[in-house]
Amino acid sequence: MKKAFLLLADGTLFEGTACGYEGQSTGEVVFNTGMAGYQEVLTDPSYYGQIVTMTYPLVGNYGINFEDYESHKSWVSGFIMREICEYPSNWRCRHTLDHYLKSQKVVGLAGIDTRRLTRILRNSGVMNGIIYTEGHEPDAAAIAAMKAYVVRDAVKTVTSAQESICKADGETKYHIALLDFGVKYNIERELQSRGCEVTVLPGDTAPEAILSGGYDGIMLTNGPGDPAENVQIVENLKVLLESNIPMFGICLGHQLMALAIGAKTHKMRFGHRGVNHPVKDLDTDRTYITSQNHGYAVVGESVDPSIARVRYVNLNDGSVEGIEHIGRPVFTVQFHPEVCPGPMDTSFLFDRFLSNIDQAKGDAAKCL
Structure with missing residues (x-):
């Protein structure tokens, strides 16, 4: 040998x-x-x-x-x-x-x-x-x-080259635009199992193309590399934020959204990579066992409390594990709710995303 x-x-x-x-x-x-x-x-x-x-x-x-x-x-x-x-x-x-x-x-x-x-x-x-x-x-x-x-050029290397569609399992209830920064299949599966038709888009897709697509919500996926490298994507997210369309960010998607609201990110000493990371929900005081894979994190002190708030924190090192936008149907998490280490502690976050979409649809109907 x-x-x-x-x-x-x-x-x-x-x-x-x-x-x-x-x-x-x-x-x-x-x-x-x-x-x-x-x-x-x-x-x-x-x-x-x-x-x-x-x-x-x-x-x-x-x-x-x-x-x-x-x-x-x-x-x-x-x-x-x-x-x-x-x-x-x-x-x-x-x-x-x-x-x-x-x-x-x-x-x-x-x-x-x-x-x-x-x-x-x-x-x-x-x-x-x-x-x-x-x-x-x-x-x-x-x-x-x-x-x-x-x-370097991590998202550019791993993202989809062109648009593709993943059909819903059964009846289509929602149309979701998924910005692919390095998506894992299981994110798509979780959405499909909940009646979502998922349109997978290259990570640098222009916001105008997304907003004209008639989507009910936007998923921001995981991905590799330094989030701050993706300057144009961050600018695109700023435009999408102004549309008030429901959004859910996971891992790199979480970091990119944080940058879009003016927060900062930093490189961690050795990152979080495993399936046993304890994360606390500051709203409910409940702890979840999560799967994680990231080497960068959002700087908690840089999150403007008038724009968003930190909702989830890591119990091992106190790092930011999720933020919620104030006044908009947008939230993000650093961990992976599509994985089952707990065994299914945080998969409810996909339901929360769809609940935000239902509420947004209801609010739009009242305005007609």
Whole structure:
């Protein structure tokens, strides 16, 4: 079996065994604490440009199936685990993890001390790295490029190239415009299961085109990269806000909406990536267990209380987990209500979005 390596920007070198695709890849090294869900991680566009370390020691034990993809391909720059399971056992299994990594040209690394790597990232913060297999060693230029690496044009890379429509399950009750910043399939599924016909639009779609489309509401999806990089999208959201159309933002969508109302975002030390993050609803004093995947957060002090208020906070570090616009049917969350870690603690937020749409329709009818 061939060797594989991870070289971090600070010079730390990890040596293990190769799995997946043979080659070399650069990215931002992050860690995910989930005990399951590696297939969803691999296919989540929010991981674009990142080398993902799974902290759970055994990965691949239930293989890869055809139902749990979150997009049409893998977006990670590399995949690291303590031990890869070569003989998965699950009735839905169709491929091994190793087979999938090879098919997606994802360089994998197994057999390293992932606890040590995670401690480095927690203490020093996420850092760049280069993952490579034996025979594909980086030269001085590649190492210099790794140290200078920045995830750029992330939304532009992962967003839909053109409009598409996802039909409602059964009767169509709502027409939703979904701005794709790196959407996960399960967001679409949650809406479809509630009678929504979802029109998936490129993330940079002009607001005039959306407002002329006759949509009942707008979904702002998750996605990768620095939210502040998306200057034009933020300007577009400012226009959409003035229309008073109901909107619901998730993850990057939450951050972009915060920027649109004048708040600020910042890069976190090592981010939140896992399925066990406790989030408190400040209105109800209730705590939810949530799934998260983000490296940036909204600065709570920068949210103008005359425009919006912070409703959800993370109980581990106090970071902002959701905001509500004052006087408009717009709310956002940093976590992922379409995922089921609790097991379904926060899926009600989709119902709340549709309730806002019903109320907006009722208010419009009264004005006729």
